[in-house]
Amino acid sequence: MIRRSLPLLALGLGLAACSTPPPPPPGDPRLIITPAVQSLSFSAPVVNAGPDGRLRVNVNVVNPHGGDFPLRIQTDWLDETGRPLPTLQSRPVFRSLARQTVTTIEADAPSPRARDFRMTFDIGN
């Protein structure tokens, strides 16, 4: 019984791996999720470079709650030495996540000098 089901299980696991991307590593180091917002689920950040060479980041956030959720997002942009760039884009942004929906949080680098980022999620008020 066990012997027969093992290959099936392996097949099933393999199929699952093909059809869906691997789950986000618990705690992408670039996303800082404070305890106050851990009840939300966050996708892995999708990072692209725009036509002008600036990085753009998208993160999907699911609000599973029955009520809207106030979210505060702060994105720091880092240069090649890992130092934060002084920019208005790093000021906190407030979004209200409608109940039981997915919201895409976007952030654009202020200049092509930005090589990396750090996005902090916290409760809005």
Next chain:
Amino acid sequence: MVAAWARMAGEGGARWRQAAAATVLVAALAACAPQADPASVAGFRQAVATGNFQAATNIATALARPDSSGRGTELLWSLNAGAAALHAQDHPRSVTMLDGAEELMRGVEEAGLNFGQTYRFGTYDAVMVNAYKAMAMLGRGDRDNARVEMNRMEERQARTVQRFRDQISAAQQAAEQQAASDPSRAQALQNAQNSPEVREQLQALDRWRSYQPFVNPAGTYLRGVFLLNSGVPGDAEAARNAFERVAGIAGNPRVVAEDLAMARRAASGQRPGHHVWVIFENGQSPLFEQLNFTVPMPVFMHGGVTVRPVTVSMPRMVFQPSAYEGLEVQAGAQRATTQIVGSIEGVMASEFRTRYNALLAAAVFEAIAKAAGISIVGAATQRAHPAVAILADLAATAAANVTQSDTRSWYMLPREFQAARVPVPANGQLSLRALGGPAETISVPQGRSSIVVVKAQNPGSPLTIQVHPL
């Protein structure tokens, strides 16, 4: 005497205290508005009448009790100081004092219109604070902040219409409830409404029926002139709206009709030529005096009910004269005579009329409350020492009859704003002649529009003039 007091306190300490408590209560009810030193007030009025606005500013500033930042802590005199400083052309001081006045008004509004000892300002006062500040900003050459003050003026009028209507209807409802709960009160109120004093006042106020309450065409006119000349896209359209409103209230005087036509052309892309607007602050705005009349009502006293005449006290609006009929303006061959674009008298009368019924009910019920104060003391002093009883009774009766309503007003407001417009004269010289009064010749800037502000408070006052380039 001292011994007698001591003996009384020793014999019936408790009774003494209870009588004292009642007296304090009555005294608190009768708390009256603080009065400025009469000599200073007379000096201020004299200075304004003679066009000595620097002296008037100094007197008013002292009475406003300025804090370390130079802002007044007393509203009414901050208003007077700010307006006087405007005409003294001390524009920074005018802005400081009027900013302070606005802050004090804000405090009252935040406290849910709990005036306490503060001057019970009207909507017209609040609107004129911003109108005068706009002028003072123009005087400082700060057109950006003149625009801000004019926007504040509009904002105030817009929000006031709704809010004060709510407030007045709430007051009226409360009055109706009070009257319904006690037939004797309803009767007292009706007695008051039918008194010849009240009827006479209502008749006088009804003359200004054409003025909608809470809308001040004087400020709106000033804003229209400013916007017409700002050169900022979209302003001409706003100027057109402003002039339309002024024309509607002020009975479409010719000067406004022409301004309106000019604003219409400007809104369709035709830039207006350079003009001089003469704004004449003419005469003295209405003052208030205390109107006392007696209403008989049942009062519980010394264990029995007696009908006593109780004094009801209401502010009464007393209309004041213009300084002159108008100004004749001459610029080269062009002549114009100023016409009324906004009557402060009308604005005040219509607002006062709107509040009148609620005010009257409050005054009548306040008088009843004071009569009840007599009753309380009457009951409390029944078993007190006879001397205490007499003393407390005297105090209560005095308090009930020294009812005081707020009869203060912003003295510096004119009776009316008049305006005339002429093209900028080629020689830059503008002659102003008061009809039946003094004449002055002034220089106005060439190659641009300007506003000439003229003030004369009383018949015989000189013309106090300032010119603001637009």
Next chain:
Amino acid sequence: MTDTARPARRALLAGAALLALPACVAGEMATQRVDPRNDRTPIGMGLDNRDFEEAARALVRSMLESGRLQPRPDGQPRVMAISRITNDTTLRINTNELTQLVSVELNNSGRVVTTTAVGLDGPADPLAMQTRQLRQSGEFNQRTVAARGQMIAPDLSLSGNIIQRSTRVDGGAMRVDYVFQLNLTNIRTGIALWQGQEVISRVGSGRTVMW
């Protein structure tokens, strides 16, 4: 006097005393430092620094996003001059606060530089022009004095408005929308290269004015 009546009278006395007291005894708040990166201090119906930063952030983002800020043919960034920003609100706002934030952010992006030698009411920095007068001075090494034809004329002009709209909402509250509008005009063609609007809204007490 009965025992039950005594507290009532005492309350009456206290009430009277309260009436007589001015109602303006407010507690003094101790001064605190505000961390601009973590500023969670309360807001008012007016605008504060956070709102200007938010408006500037959103507007610059939209500008850069538009893809219209291509470099000059020589590969150099575009040169922007600051034109008129009209404050059409009831708040005393220095519109420089907004334009400074916008131009700093644009400069940092590497796409646009700002000229301080040309402005609507004269240059923001008149010294650039004044130092040209040193050409006549024998005291200055003329090789260190700016030569003729060195200044770069702007090819972009930034103008705009800050507008306020107030509306009463149910329950007697007040809603205020502050609308920040900016236009970036191509000076050569007079055509707006980019236009953007950012709205900052508040709902609060309608008791008093917002300024």
